[in-house]
Amino acid sequence: MESRGHQRVIVIGHRGARGEVPENTLEGFLHAYEHGIRHFELDVQISQDGHLVVHHDLTLRRTTGHKGRTHHHDATVLAGLDARFNTPPWPDRIGVPKLESVLEALPEVESFQLEVKDTGSRQLQQISKALTRLLAGRERERCAVTSGAFDWITTFKHEHPHIRTGVVVEYAWQRPLDKLRRTGADIFVLSKSLVTQQRVVRAHELGREVSVWTVNDVHTALRMAQLGVDSLITDYPSHMLKVVTGQSAARCAP
Secondary structure: OHHHHHOEEEEEEEEOOOOOOOOOOHHHHHHHHHHHOEEEEEEEEEOOOOOEEEOOOEOOOHHHOOOEEEHOOOOOHHOOOOOOOOOOOOOOOOOOHHHHHHHHHHHOOOEEEEEEOOOHHHHHHHHHHHHHHOOOOOOHHHHHEEEEHHHHHHHHHOOOOOOOEEEOOOOOHHOOHHHHHHHHOOEEEEHHHHOHHHHHHHHHHOOOOEEEOOOOOOOHHHHHHOOOOOOOEOOOHHHHHHOOOOOEEEEEEE
């Protein structure tokens, strides 16, 4: 399965591999890595004591059963929670990890999309400072900061032009191409429902990459590749990788 320039479309594990293992957990990322995944998307928030942590929801209930907001807890407390609620089965207790721990555990991973959730202006300011420190060294080469908080990602790119960024667009009324231009983002992260030939071509003319979520079936993956997208974000990356490399034609999602 090839994308533009006859290059194979890249498979990106969504929140690690949320359809296969508990999402946004260190063990989940390691599991996907062992199955050949070298590109990941994950969600970034900040803990009460100022650590970048990997968690999607603004609250903890869905994946941990715990009450409260993520940023109201210290990183050690988050690490001690059981993040196996409403996820694929996993034998051992696993918590909410620090971003730094995930990056350190996976030095051979080629790229990470670090999606910053819109947790409010105060938290976003803290996240900006923490990401700037984290990406001051070699991690900058393989990490891109993405967000659907348009004003924030625009400011972040303006202040840190050397850091790759992505703009996450989910709805047509948000005027996707306009957001791409205005934010100055390097990656156009589109909901699969928004992908059109025109948007892909225009993004490439602007020198941007096109990354699409969430692609969990072969038919959609083939259609996205034919439209020329650069990468597919999927809940089932180990299965999708087999499809992309021609090893399987089976549907990814069970």
